Amino acid sequence: xxWEDITKEELKELYFKKDLLKVEIANMFNVxxxxxxxxxxxxxxxxxxxxxx
Numbered sequence: 133x134x135w136e137d138i139t140k141e142e143l144k145e146l147y148f149k150k151d152l153l154k155v156e157i158a159n160m161f162n163v164x165x166x167x168x169x170x171x172x173x174x175x176x177x178x179x180x181x182x183x184x185x
Contacts, residue, residue, distance in 0.1 A: 135161040140175040147177060 133142065146152050154168040172178065
């Protein structure tokens, strides 16, 4: 699978189900962490930040 061709479902699988970090996904596809962040935002895939306070 190429980064350019990754689908929303494939990225969702890596980021949420496999709980990979953005940098880990970036390394898998030889892209930058910013590219991963951009595509996550484009697909509206965001993890909710926990409020421990």
